[in-house]
Amino acid sequence: MTTLLKKFLNTIEESSGALSVQALAKELDVTPERVEGLVDFWVRKGKIRLSQASQSCSSCGLSSNCPFLLELPQTYELVGEGDDGNVEVIQPDCQHLY
């Protein structure tokens, strides 16, 4: 008996490249919202790590108006050995010259 949660992990492990949430949902025959729920579960358990480039800059004064920050997608990946699995949100300590 394999639960949906386990299938989710297996599908990522066996993937040969990047997967989109939609492709993963299709593969597991669930909605993309359900995939988000599965991600929530494994993030809590520390098996999946989220990362996303921050949409605000901490020190150059422009904050979220930094013209050089692009809105990029959130990604999830399996947590490797020695990784604490914490969500990492990047806060670039920008040193723009203005």
Next chain:
Amino acid sequence: MTKTIALAGNPNVGKSTLFNALTGSRQHVGNWPGKTVEKKEGRLELDGEEVLVVDLPGTYSLTAYSIEEIIARDYIVNEKPTAVVAVVNAANLDRNLYLVTQLLELGVPAIVALNMTDIAKRRGLAISLKGLSERLGGIPVVETVGNRSEGLEELKKAIAMVLERPHTGHVQPSYSGILGVEIKNLEAEIKRSGPVLENYRPVWLATKLLENDRAIIADLKSLEVEQLLDLARQGRERIEESTGEDPECLIADQRYQFIDRVVESAVERPKETIITRSEKIDEVVTHKIWGLPIFLLLMWLVFQFTSNVSAPFLDWVDVFINEFIYKWTGQVLELVGLGSSWISSLLLDGVIAGVGGVLVFVPVLFFLYLALGIMEDSGYMARAAFVMDRVMRWMGLHGKSFLPMIIGFGCTVPAVYATRTLDNDKDRKLTAFLATFMSCGARLPVYVIFGAAFFGAASGTLVFAMYVLGIIVALITGFVMKNTVYKSKAPAPFVMELPPYRMPHPRDVWYQMWERTRGFLVKSGTVILAVSLALWLLMAIPAHQETGPFNQVQPGDSLFGRISGLLAPALRPAGFGTWQATGSLATGLLAKEVIISSMNQIFAVESHPPQQVITSLGEDLLSVTVKFGKAVALTVQETINIIPRTINLIPFVDLGELSLFPEMDQPQEATRLEGSLLRAFSDSAGSPAAGPIAAVAFNVFVLLYVPCVSAVSAMRQEFGKRWMWAQIVYTLTVAWVAAVVVFQVGKLLFL
């Protein structure tokens, strides 16, 4: 005793908006006892009775993995609010009902506020409130749109009703198989334990014990219920033995099955949703074979748009700054008796030539940021990273590495910091190294001015070629390093959220475009102004006394000219070994746009002031206005002409282009800087025919050589001095070799 309601919900479902709408200004903000998490309380008046409203931290679940979850759960279990309002995103029930399911298990009187129903309707979801309520055991379900205060009165009525007659959902996931058996065993044992466990609902506590919930187990240890804890441990072991699964996964899985049944019977989905439309587009756009050519075609279109559509405005701003402002500032200085003073030289050849030379490119960046804004807002940018993942993997690199590299198209500094998304130190260093080859926005003015001077209408192709070359050099560097000094295991797979495609929202695109252009303007008024003033000073100081007095020295004999001249021979094999080119490249280390402001200053001082026809201020103003009108018309023309130019990429197809001003189809007179560049590069390359080849070589050098000081400093901060110097040496070497190859091979092929 004051009745209390708690607001629970996932993050970003509009819980705080509803809290504000319910409580108005009667709020108190503090911290949860002993925690740094914000606690918000407010007062709500219902039928003349005051009710305390507590806003719980946003959580996806009521497990014990985060401080927010523990706070929310402890509050519900220990403080026992009269009712809980579960704020749910109607457009994402699959995810949001997980928390509601846990509230049902807790047996707390609940109300579901089905928020964001406007978004759900736009997505074509038809949710039956009655059906949902029935499936959730009869708890009230109310439709709300928090940000428009819609459904607020209905919600208040539902709250009043539940406060009057507290009602708990009579259903919850029916745990089956061995899980169900073990839950029943534990439930019976809990009931036998008597008042010591009366704070907990037995079935909920049994589930938590089987989930191995550490916070609950720690609480129970102090209650001396060792036998119960032993039974729970044995139960977990039996489940694992029988199913091979972690009991917590099994419990979550059965909760999902319960949610599936609820959603299936209460929600009607459209046959074709936005998601499926997006999927259809993605079948083409992220296709294994077509994905990359489509990405390249879109990039080509972006640079055609950026270079050609902005060209009429670029010419207009050039005329406005370098002729109108320059001329009339000179006239004013003459009037006040400063016509031939050093102040006049500082203002005209320093400030206006330097800063003005860069401001000319505001239209170019404006159109670049417009194109990028449309790509971002439509949802394509995420696909670009997804498509490039395959290419990255072919080269043995981590697919996620392309995310920082995409940021590098804007600026290298945040790209270096964005490498923190990679957990492998080797991948981080390598990606930061590669991100410096991505052509940042600051390098664009250089390509545009050289493109216009040497390639006319084909300038967009030069810009496109530079961006693609940056990616190719980065990939080759990555491939070589990954297979030599940075050998590591194969990159791990990952999942990427691809937002559904949507029509770009003009207001959002405008905001992004304006903010990004504003950043450039601020930079022009600070860094570029400072560099322009410093450069003017260095060009005013004679290298030797005999070369002339201060501010009357030939530029080549100035301190700046002589020092730049020392380094120039190194660049001769690349076709641009002049002190002017070398000096501009040196100043470009501060910020890449400075290359253009420096060239404008150098050539402004070198060239004699243009022969000006005597015209009045009124005539000049009229001329500038007429030229502006023409620029607008030409911008429309160039936008339309992108279509035939794109179709003409197909071999043997040659569609005609729209021409609103046929007289302007003749080769246009080059601007002052363009003319100077044509002469200077033809001289340095040895012949006018070799000039364009030297110009391309110069652009290649600008693309690949050391990034600006901010980026170098970011590299040092992130990876240390050694890595910073390695990068400086490597980029200089690659840039020099590539520029020399382009010039020498180009001469062999085209001359």
